Amino acid sequence: MATWQLEREARDRRIRAGSAVARGKMVEAGDATRLLEAILRPGDRVCLEGDNQKQADLLSAALLAVDPAKVNNLHMVQSGVVLPEHLDLFERGVAKKLDYAYSGPQSARIATMLFGGKIELGAVHTYLELFARYFIDLTPNVALIAAVSADRDGNLYTGPNTEDTPTVVEATAFKDGIVVAQVNAIVDQVPRVDIPADRVHFVIATERPFFVEPLFTRDPAAITEGQILTAMLAIKGIYAPYGVERLNHGIGFSTAAIELLLPTFGEKLGLKGKIANRFALNPHPALIPAIESGWVTQIHSFGSEVGMEDYIRARSDIYFTGSDGSLRSNRALCQTAGLYACDMFIGSTLQIDLQGNSSTVTTSRIAGFGGAPNMGADARGRRHPSKAWLTAGQEAVAGGNALLRRGRKLVVQIGETFGENNVPLFVENLDALELAEKLKLDLAPVMIYGDDVTHIVTEEGIANLLLCRSSDEREQAIRGIAGYTDVGRRRDPKQVARLRERGVIRRPEDLGIDPLDADRNMLAARSIKDLVRWSGGLYVPPSQFRNW
Amino acid sequence: MATWQLEREARDRRIRAGSAVARGKMVEAGDATRLLEAILRPGDRVCLEGDNQKQADLLSAALLAVDPAKVNNLHMVQSGVVLPEHLDLFERGVAKKLDYAYSGPQSARIATMLFGGKIELGAVHTYLELFARYFIDLTPNVALIAAVSADRDGNLYTGPNTEDTPTVVEATAFKDGIVVAQVNAIVDQVPRVDIPADRVHFVIATERPFFVEPLFTRDPAAITEGQILTAMLAIKGIYAPYGVERLNHGIGFSTAAIELLLPTFGEKLGLKGKIANRFALNPHPALIPAIESGWVTQIHSFGSEVGMEDYIRARSDIYFTGSDGSLRSNRALCQTAGLYACDMFIGSTLQIDLQGNSSTVTTSRIAGFGGAPNMGADARGRRHPSKAWLTAGQEAVAGGNALLRRGRKLVVQIGETFGENNVPLFVENLDALELAEKLKLDLAPVMIYGDDVTHIVTEEGIANLLLCRSSDEREQAIRGIAGYTDVGRRRDPKQVARLRERGVIRRPEDLGIDPLDADRNMLAARSIKDLVRWSGGLYVPPSQFRNW
The missing domain is CATH 3.40.1080.10 (Glutaconate Coenzyme A-transferase)
Incomplete structure (x- = not known):
């Protein structure tokens, strides 16, 4: 007879492991890498949030710092390959396979790495197509996202740059995945709830606001x-x-x-x-x-x-x-x-x-x-x-x-x-x-x-x-x-x-x-x-x- | 010089008018029609939630009961024309124009009414296309939606039949529209938050659970x-x-x-x-x-x-x-x-x-x-x-x-x-x-x-x-x-x-x-x-x- 609820149990094990470095959902910025080492498994599908505008930059740095002996061969499924760290992950062996949509600032390096066989390419998508696959065959095991603020329960305020966050979180949280949010601040009450707390497992307050590129400004x-x-x-x-x-x-x-x-x-x-x-x-x-x-x-x-x-x-x-x-x-x-x-x-x-x-x-x-x-x-x-x-x-x-x-x-x-x-x-x-x-x-x-x-x-x-x-x-x-x-x-x-x-x-x-x-x-x-x-x-x- | 923030002011006026029949966000089922008369304006674009499965049936009955002298010529923009009330609205002059996607059970009557000129037809869409237009040119002024339960702040739990609700609410609430939810129960804490309270303006507890059609069951x-x-x-x-x-x-x-x-x-x-x-x-x-x-x-x-x-x-x-x-x-x-x-x-x-x-x-x-x-x-x-x-x-x-x-x-x-x-x-x-x-x-x-x-x-x-x-x-x-x-x-x-x-x-x-x-x-x-x-x-x- 088949055994069921395996994904839910696996999720709960990850949450327990992550909780060891957290107080409730809250994790210190300095512990971000330890958190990721606790919740990630080799070969995981990971969405490291970033598109042509906002970037979960603290989380990308933290992911780059994991021990590749513990976390490796990740399959990155994300809108943007934009920060140098996004590609460094492949140089270090933390990540192996890539499905993405946009890589403007890294267009030359990504080409070099593809030619060099450093990246196993899934496909280059249009955004909506990649989002679609999040619900069918590229569902993230872990999503590393960025928001402006969180309250102590983990409700998130993304502010104007909501962007991909609701979609990434929906695909991950509702399929027994883990959602980790970096936020610029922890507040008593968020100005509005962009992501409800029950979809968010860990929250890390950063010292610097997440990076946003003013890509659509033309002088x-x-x-x-x-x-x-x-x-x-x-x-x-x-x-x-x-x-x-x-x-x-x-x-x-x-x-x-x-x-x-x-x-x-x-x-x-x-x-x-x-x-x-x-x-x-x-x-x-x-x-x-x-x-x-x-x-x-x-x-x-x-x-x-x-x-x-x-x-x-x-x-x-x-x-x-x-x-x-x-x-x-x-x-x-x-x-x-x-x-x-x-x-x-x-x-x-x-x-x-x-x-x-x-x-x-x-x-x-x-x-x-x-x-x-x-x-x-x-x-x-x-x-x-x-x-x-x-x-x-x-x-x-x-x-x-x-x-x-x-x-x-x-x-x-x-x-x-x-x-x-x-x-x-x-x-x-x-x-x-x-x-x-x-x-x-x-x-x-x-x-x-x-x-x-x-x-x-x-x-x-x-x-x-x-x-x-x-x-x-x-x-x-x-x-x-x-x-x-x-x-x-x-x-x-x-x-x-x-x-x-x-x-x-x-x-x-x-x-x-x-x-x-x-x-x-x-x-x-x-x-x-x-x-x-x-x-x-x-x-x-x-x-x-x-x-x- | 142009005056701005007109939509926000109009929204606040509607909320104030609706608040007269509410306690906070809570409205008695018996006051549903009075609420709708207070918040609706002639010619409004209204999404009365309903698709091939769940139906905001209390709200459709309440809408049908409004005084057509006060509320009329509505432009209905909704996935489904499924309940008889959806078409009765046009017979009574409460509604005038229709953009929709599905009308299975009403397919004969809707044809008759179109031939009789009782309905001004916008277009028959595919679901996703109609949702797309919610953000461009068919944004609802008022959305009348259905959920399983609400807490006292107005956080909503849609349960398994989440369906169109997040999309309808996003288009309406973030464009200065009014969201009214019928719920099967008011509870101390919702089992999960499908719709955050800050997107919901009024909540009505019903006596009967909202109707759901088991359309996909084949014997x-x-x-x-x-x-x-x-x-x-x-x-x-x-x-x-x-x-x-x-x-x-x-x-x-x-x-x-x-x-x-x-x-x-x-x-x-x-x-x-x-x-x-x-x-x-x-x-x-x-x-x-x-x-x-x-x-x-x-x-x-x-x-x-x-x-x-x-x-x-x-x-x-x-x-x-x-x-x-x-x-x-x-x-x-x-x-x-x-x-x-x-x-x-x-x-x-x-x-x-x-x-x-x-x-x-x-x-x-x-x-x-x-x-x-x-x-x-x-x-x-x-x-x-x-x-x-x-x-x-x-x-x-x-x-x-x-x-x-x-x-x-x-x-x-x-x-x-x-x-x-x-x-x-x-x-x-x-x-x-x-x-x-x-x-x-x-x-x-x-x-x-x-x-x-x-x-x-x-x-x-x-x-x-x-x-x-x-x-x-x-x-x-x-x-x-x-x-x-x-x-x-x-x-x-x-x-x-x-x-x-x-x-x-x-x-x-x-x-x-x-x-x-x-x-x-x-x-x-x-x-x-x-x-x-x-x-x-x-x-x-x-x-x-x-x-x-």
Whole structure:
């Protein structure tokens, strides 16, 4: 006869072992490593919380310090590989296998370690996909998370950076796993309960607040006229005709330019109230002028943004906030909103090939995917119409039974033909494919597949891939906006001209836009200081963004 | 200058008005209607909790009793239109507009009311899509939810039927909305905290526990030999060759038959440990024999199932349970798991057309979609490989760059060629299209689109639509397994024979299955009583399923 309740008993043994270094649930910061040695078992699946923003940094340091003879071969299942310690774990043999989603700052080192066989790679996921697997086949045995404060029972306040925490805790605590939280402070009463105490087993107060990266702050001073031109093209050539009201903006200066052009260029075009009013988006400082000008109705956020706390609190009409007045973010729900409730994803990438496949992976850097694959994909389960979605769907399919036609998510790639350091955006073949061959991956690390991309915007114009009827047309449409890159120069001029006649390619002049008008004076804010001014002093930028 | 904090002030005014009929957060059941009249405003977006399982039934009755002169034109945004009161609200003018996902028991009446113009229809969603919109453009002003118990602060225990509650509350409470909970009891301490008190504004103790429908209980005694045959075909012809380990089963007798064949037919084929071990699934009683036989590793659930409470508690190795030992379900996260972490969705439908489009809508019944469109769609944002997913992807695309090939979700429709009351499963045109024309819908209520379906299984065989290279081949593949329906009899026998040679169609004999072997004796349990026996008496079926 089978024996049951084995997981629960194993959990209770871990809790008992951990309790030896705790007083109730409370553990001294200096005992963090001893705690982890007590509760971890070789081969455990561990989620060390960290994404593109907040980091359980004390816990990552404590984990790195464990005795590898006691704790080893861990299988890390976590959103971000961001801190050096995240990779040091593999060098020390504490960890062996990795399933993750994002590795921006560690993209070069993670590539080196993968090539060196130091890491056994599960897969590179999009956030929501990794969260999904937490409930099916990658459930953590132990979650090491970060919160702002805890009360003596272990109720947690995550504050604005709620992010992944509720999802990680739910997967772990409800499947007999152990949840360890680092908190900036122990308090008598938490400002609000983000995580109830009965899901939390150990709490460690730290001396320093957990680290948060202000990843979504873009200094308007760094926006170029080329980016302003692409932003104008996007607004007039895509946002306006499709009537895009619900959307997500990726990170980048081109989308920051769009945000800063709404109250100026957008206003002149009479688009206020007709486009860009509901977002699945972090609290981008660049959106402050649009919010203050009455463009934005509502924003739900994946995470928070350093310096935006007071502004968000004062603009709870726009943001999701808790009973304490501060932001409540939630990455899983916001990614879901981006997938199913938004009509457009617009973002930038590093490489685009002749069929529109794109990737941020190069042969020496594996940056991971973050949320782009999820939001930059057509949600085929969607069943509610909108103007933008239906229009895109009609363009994609000519003929057939109109009643069986569904809509399409608008997935837009925006960038200059030559990016940073003058590297061409367009390539014949993605580096991601070469990398996949070298690492013998079952799947190349393509960020967004060409068949999901609907438009590509460069300073040379907009390619509408929905209107392409063959892979050859698609290739020429892309070459036709690829400027002076090699890909652009190898275009077939006649075919490109025909595509332009059909509206597949639209040049600035086709949209009534004079490239000479693309001027920095059009930006609603031209500096971080301008953003602070727009916010009435509520936005408090991190020091690295202050030059005054 | 713009005025801000308007929503927060409006919320505080509502709370003050509601407090007049409350003691703290506590409201007498007899005052429920007065409370709702105090906190609701005409035109409010209201989520009246209810899905295919639990119902906030006291609150729906209380809402129906409001004075329509005070509360009217509500916009209902809710998973289920299930109780008669849900539709009575529209008859009385309390509600005007409807966005929803599922309406099984009210499918006939909702159709009548839509035709009669009594309801202004937003859209029929899949659950996760509606949840997504809660954060973008359908955020509830007021949520009326159901829980098992509350403490005096308002902390809620939802028990096994957590279901939609965390998602509904998060969308409402964090956007300055009001949350009203009906609970079966007020207690000194809740067994676990499913919803923290600071997200709950009013609590009403009811005399009767909230209603829960045992929707996922299928009596093995009602499983036919035809269903057993289709189940055998699915196991040997799909589960086995693709190696499907992570999956969801829809409601229905065919999938119940699969569950009951795993420990018998599946065991004989040597498939234990190789297929069907991780599920996104409600606690189906029919899966008990497979669990007891060691087939199943883990199950995450959308909701619970009446009578399974003790069994789940004793099998926490399999299910997600809380610190109190009872199930923690979560529809939003389980739907996400079904979308991104499962390799297969298999379910039944009412009508399938010549291209594989399917619908449960007929001209007189609109049952809604539930979770099928979400789980029965290819997740294009998925970036992790598995054998099942990669194999399906390779079959779907011949040629091209192998490195740019992604996998495919297996989406399987299973059913007998003639369904209930001898109605043919296959039709030339879906009734859903006629309905869409009559109601002037922008989008026909198609449950799963043909281009997402990979296989159709009937007693005549399996059609593998992945291998079809044209719409004509697809049509003949479907006709070729449509038996003696009109659609089946209009097949082109030569083309069907060629498709069979290519393995696009596989007959029982092609799989080494003798239809005469499809016998009820193969079922691991042949009655509800058998299931109880398998469970060691832990499964306590609801009275309507007991005949002893």
